[in-house]
Amino acid sequence: MAADDLDKQPDSVSSVLKVFGILNALGEEHEMGISELAQQVMMSKSTVYRFLQTMKTLGYVTQEGESDKYSLTLKLFELGSKSLQHVDLIRYANIQMREISKQTKEAIHLGALDDDAIIYIHKIDSLYNLRMYSRIGRRNPIHTTAIGKVLMAWSDPLEVQETLSKTTFTRSTDNTILCSEDFVSVLEQAKEQGFAEDIEEQEEGLRCIAVPVFDRFGIVTVGLSISLPTIRFSEENKPQIIKMLHDAARNISSQMGYHDYPF
Numbered sequence: 001m002a003a004d005d006l007d008k009q010p011d012s013v014s015s016v017l018k019v020f021g022i023l024n025a026l027g028e029e030h031e032m033g034i035s036e037l038a039q040q041v042m043m044s045k046s047t048v049y050r051f052l053q054t055m056k057t058l059g060y061v062t063q064e065g066e067s068d069k070y071s072l073t074l075k076l077f078e079l080g081s082k083s084l085q086h087v088d089l090i091r092y093a094n095i096q097m098r099e100i101s102k103q104t105k106e107a108i109h110l111g112a113l114d115d116d117a118i119i120y121i122h123k124i125d126s127l128y129n130l131r132m133y134s135r136i137g138r139r140n141p142i143h144t145t146a147i148g149k150v151l152m153a154w155s156d157p158l159e160v161q162e163t164l165s166k167t168t169f170t171r172s173t174d175n176t177i178l179c180s181e182d183f184v185s186v187l188e189q190a191k192e193q194g195f196a197e198d199i200e201e202q203e204e205g206l207r208c209i210a211v212p213v214f215d216r217f218g219i220v221t222v223g224l225s226i227s228l229p230t231i232r233f234s235e236e237n238k239p240q241i242i243k244m245l246h247d248a249a250r251n252i253s254s255q256m257g258y259h260d261y262p263f
Contacts (some may be wrong), residue, residue, distance in 0.1 A: 119137065
C-alpha cells in the first residue's frame with residue numbers, strides 16, 4: 001500500500017497498517033536501521049522511530065547493542081505457536097467429537113477461557129431438529145456454563161479469584177448461580193467428581209455436561225461438553241454420557257502429549 005493510501009485511512013486503521021508494514025519489513029531482513037526501514041515502508045524516520053519504540057516496549061522488536069539496528073524478537077513466533085496449538089487441538093478433538101455425535105446425536109462443544117467468559121472454538125451440531133443456540137466464536141459467561149465451571153475448577157486458585165473479581169453474576173434463568181461463594185463450591189464439587197454441569201442455568205430446558213482436556217503440561221486448556229434438552233436427558237443415561245466424554249477427552253489429551261488423564 002502506497003504512502004498516499006495510508007494517509008487517506010482513518011488514524012487507527014493507518015496506525016495498524018504502519019505497524020504491520022514495519023513488522024513485514026523486519027521479517028524480510030535480520031536487522032534494519034531506521035533510515036533503511038523508513039525508506040522501505042515509505043514513512044518518515046520520526047514515525048518509524050515512534051512505532052519502533054512502542055513495539056520495543058511491548059517486546060516485539062529488539063535493538064541490537066548500541067547500534068540503531070532493529071530486529072524482530074520471538075514474541076510473534078510465540079503467538080503463532082499458540083494459534084497452531086489450537087489448530088492441532090481442534091483437529092484432534094473433531095474426530096472424538098464426531099464419534100460422540102454419532103452415538104448421541106446431540107450438540108458437542110469445545111470451549112476455552114476468554115478473559116472472564118468462555119468462547120466456543122469448535123462445535124458439532126445436534127442431529128435433532130430441536131437445537132440450542134450456539135456458534136463457534138460465541139462467548140458465554142463462565143458461571144452459567146458447564147465448560148466455564150470445568151475451566152475454572154482446574155485453574156490456579158489465585159487466577160480463579162482474579163477472574164471472579166471481574167465477573168458479573170448476571171441471571172440467565174431461575175437456576176443461575178448469582179454469587180462467587182456458591183460458584184466456588186460448585187467448582188470444588190466439579191473437580192472432585194471429574195465433570196461439571198449446567199442444569200438449566202444458561203438456557204431453560206437445556207442440560208450440559210463438560211469434562212476437562214489437558215495439554216502436554218497437564219494444564220486444562222479447554223473443556224469438552226455435550227448439550228441436550230431436558231426432554232432427552234435422563235439420570236440413568238448420565239454415567240454413560242460422562243464416560244463417553246471422559247474417553248474422548250482422554251484421547252484428545254493423549255494426542256496433545258498428556259498421558260495421565262485422571263478419570
